[in-house]
Amino acid sequence: MLLDTNKHKGLRNHLVETIKSKGIKEKNVLNAISKVPRHLFMDSGFIDFAYQDKPFPIGADQTISQPYTVAFQTELLEIKPNDRILEIGTGSGYQTAVLIELKAEVYSIERQKELFLKTKKFLPKVGYVPKKIEFGDGYLGLPDAAPFDGIIVTAGAPSVPKALLSQLKIGGKLVIPVGEDVQVMTLIVRKGEKEFEKHEFGDFRFVPMLKEKN
Numbered sequence: 001m002l003l004d005t006n007k008h009k010g011l012r013n014h015l016v017e018t019i020k021s022k023g024i025k026e027k028n029v030l031n032a033i034s035k036v037p038r039h040l041f042m043d044s045g046f047i048d049f050a051y052q053d054k055p056f057p058i059g060a061d062q063t064i065s066q067p068y069t070v071a072f073q074t075e076l077l078e079i080k081p082n083d084r085i086l087e088i089g090t091g092s093g094y095q096t097a098v099l100i101e102l103k104a105e106v107y108s109i110e111r112q113k114e115l116f117l118k119t120k121k122f123l124p125k126v127g128y129v130p131k132k133i134e135f136g137d138g139y140l141g142l143p144d145a146a147p148f149d150g151i152i153v154t155a156g157a158p159s160v161p162k163a164l165l166s167q168l169k170i171g172g173k174l175v176i177p178v179g180e181d182v183q184v185m186t187l188i189v190r191k192g193e194k195e196f197e198k199h200e201f202g203d204f205r206f207v208p209m210l211k212e213k214n
């Protein structure tokens, strides 16, 4: 049953305090984390773990990202209402829901068929309707829906995919964890047609961004 109770809300407020103490400041982002019922994005047997600030297995060898990481990446995007945001790695849809709470128009790509089908069906059931969820390869982005105000990659990328850079608006931001075993959180801002500015924000660990669909 898709139930969100006061107990869950209390646990979420506690989670918000935790990520605040780790450095998340943006009010809109904290508000979004306080609203999205993360326990519904996980299998029911794991509900007790839903409001710990940890990643968790969601099947198909993938994980739902740690709330702190979701908040950190979301903060870097500086989302304004109606921004067009592309997410690479739909996974459980948790990050997608956080983006929708911020009133972004969300496009999301997932390469695992099983997760794609499950999450596409699930999100509208809990009131989160993305503009589009696509089964495909995030390395290619979504040229038909480009350009984007922001692109967020939620898997560890060995390098920055060129296609994603070309699908940013001028002024648009790409937030991407770059690296093999450990990833450096990287923000790339498109300053001009061929001009990009790079900022780095420390180490994170993600499941790898993979080629080929399955």
Ligand code: SAH
Pocket (backbone or CB within 6 Å): 062, 063, 064, 065, 088, 089, 090, 091, 092, 093, 094, 095, 096, 109, 110, 111, 112, 115, 136, 137, 138, 139, 154, 155, 207, 208, 209, 210, 211
């Ligand atoms: N945003 C998700 C995080 C899921 S983990 C959440 O909040 O739950 C990363 C996801 O990226 C996995 O679901 C994985 O299948 C997906 N992924 C990996 N490589 C990909 C690629 N090349 N294109 C699109 N998705 C990819």
